[in-house]
Amino acid sequence: xxxxxxxxxxxxxxxxxxxxxxRAFQKEQGFVQWTEAxxxxxTIEADIEKKKGYVIKAQQEILGYMCIDFDGEPAYxxxxxxxxxxxxxxxxxxxxxxxxxxGKGIADIAFGLIDELxxxxxxxxxxVDTDFPNKRMQHILKKNGYVYCGTIVFQNGDKLAYxxxx
Numbered sequence: 001x002x003x004x005x006x007x008x009x010x011x012x013x014x015x016x017x018x019x020x021x022x023r024a025f026q027k028e029q030g031f032v033q034w035t036e037a038x039x040x041x042x043t044i045e046a047d048i049e050k051k052k053g054y055v056i057k058a059q060q061e062i063l064g065y066m067c068i069d070f071d072g073e074p075a076y077x078x079x080x081x082x083x084x085x086x087x088x089x090x091x092x093x094x095x096x097x098x099x100x101x102x103g104k105g106i107a108d109i110a111f112g113l114i115d116e117l118x119x120x121x122x123x124x125x126x127x128v129d130t131d132f133p134n135k136r137m138q139h140i141l142k143k144n145g146y147v148y149c150g151t152i153v154f155q156n157g158d159k160l161a162y163x164x165x166x
Contacts, residue, residue: 089123
């Protein structure tokens with residue numbers, strides 16, 4: 001049984017370790033989306049303090065980390081393309097999974113749990129972005145009902161923008 005829970009300050013080190021594993025995995029895939037500067041430990045600590053950092057767990061073991069932000073993303077205001085809705089939305093940023101969770105469909109499970117969380121909070125619209133070379137995430141997004149909407153600039157680079165109506 002999997003759960004999606006707010007991360008707490010005691011889990012910061014595990015969450016950041018998962019981000020580091022994600023950064024290394026990106027390099028193994030032949031691209032750099034996350035630099036040493038972003039996301040850094042302070043980014044994850046701020047997510048947790050602002051109640052935007054979430055963990056996915058199985059039997060109380062943390063398998064993944066992500067930021068789910070219900071306050072919107074200013075970078076999404078300027079899109080080359082068009083979002084499919086102007087409704088309030090949740091943004092998913094900084095999604096990463098531990099090495100031991102890879103290849104087990106955990107990203108699909110996470111997106112299902114994110115949908116449930118959003119619906120429970122009365123938010124029926126999600127947005128997300130990813131880098132052009134991140135083919136794995138693009139595939140996961142499409143498989144989970146996200147639709148390509150255009151490009152945005154985030155962290156000083158063009159990103160592919162996707163949304164999902166719940």
